[in-house]
Amino acid sequence: MRLGGSGLRVSRLALGMMSYGPDPGRAWALDEAEAEPIIRRAVEAGFTFFDTADMYSNGASEELTGRLLRKFLPREQAVIATKVFYPTGSGPDDHGLSRKHILDSIDASLKRLQMDYVDLYQVHRWDTETPIEETMEALHDVIKGGKARYLGASTMRTWQFAKAQHVAQVNGWTKFVSMQNRYNLLYREEEREMIPCCLDQGVAILPYSPLAQGFLAGTRLAGERRTTRAREAVAGEEIYGGPTDIEIIERVAGLAAERDASPAQLALAWLLHKRGVTAPIIGATTTAHIDDAQAAATITLTPNEIAELEQPYRPRWPID
Helix, strand or coil: CECCCCCCECCCCEEECCCECCCCCCCCCECHHHHHHHHHHHHHCCCCEEECCCCHHHHHHHHHHHHHHHHHCCHHHCEEEEEECCCCCCCCCCCCCCHHHHHHHHHHHHHHHCCCCEEEEEECCCCCCCCHHHHHHHHHHHHHCCCEEEEEEECCCHHHHHHHHHHHHHHCCCCEEEEECECECCECHHHCCHHHHHHHHCCEECCECCCHHHCCCCCCCCHHHCCHHHHHCHHHHHHCCCHHHHHHHHHHHHHHHHCCCCHHHHHHHHHHCCCCECCCEECCCCHHHHHHHHHHCCCCCCHHHHHHHHCCCCCCCCCC
């Protein structure tokens, strides 16, 4: 798959690296020995696209990503994405999208990854305290300095994304080629403005949380099947789990049974059918999660099946 209107080609699925790297605050995060067989399985399944961030496990995710991928893929065959915005230290300039933080952060990320460049450098959130002109010029300099090949954005309002693209265009700076946004059967607010904007502008959609933090996989409603990550994801309980969500989850489970597939496979297959979606970012803490994702890519849903899954959805307040 091409990454939007760019010439970069990526695998149909991306592996999110947030689950890897020891973190005292996240009991579900895997260490290197636990993560290695999962990443090996992903590479064997054809994954070439790997997404991390400087704040995942306080930088340990980037370190692990760099070490493990070198074992399984030549650098030129891997597409490595990381992000900047969230705090990486206690200093006043250790967060946000200021020129200082961006230029410091890309160097720190490359050092942890032990790489000369990343393929996709993404802003993790919108910075309300920094002029967008400062941010876009700094990101352009990262590109021109050879430290990143492409730019991407994540989780912002459509007007903010459009403003950033406009500022880059009028100044001759590098524009974003991708948008990493929350998008799944339980959260479809991105269909209103962001996805149509990206389709119009040739920007790739890279959905995160494709299984709605486990709700669509059935790991959040059946107590005996709750994972360690599910138990810790208190924020997820506040986002998902209402009556409309339960109806959608039940329809996913019912159709999955009819199709001899798992609910996770059906939910991901739905996402892969949506126009503009380039590479959903999956989280995997077992090799079975990789197998599920690979199977989802082989499922073809009919228009009637898609309509059945989508029909119960009701508008909800946008989530930042």
